[in-house]
Amino acid sequence: MSESQVLTSEQKAQYLANNGAMCPFCQSDNIEGDTLQSDGDVWQNVRCLDCGGEWQDIYTLTAIDQPDLRD
Ligand SMILES: [Zn+2]
Numbered sequence: 001m002s003e004s005q006v007l008t009s010e011q012k013a014q015y016l017a018n019n020g021a022m023c024p025f026c027q028s029d030n031i032e033g034d035t036l037q038s039d040g041d042v043w044q045n046v047r048c049l050d051c052g053g054e055w056q057d058i059y060t061l062t063a064i065d066q067p068d069l070r071d
Pocket residue numbers: 023024025026027028048049050051052053
């Protein structure tokens with residue numbers, strides 16, 4: 001990728017609607033993420049192997065569970 005592209009709010013919304021499964025720039029599923037990082041917020045650097053786009057997935061705590069106590 002030669003220069004950064006700015007994602008539109010529509011591209012971001014579509015990425016989230018796809019659960020982060022496809023590149024927000026070119027819609028490829030040939031993407032790979034680094035390990036999760038945390039310093040209060042949790043995020044992951046992700047890149048597209050087809051178009052070279054780079055972005056960050058940002059994670060939010062959404063639920064709590066006790067799997068050992070399930071039926
Ligand atoms: Zn891409």
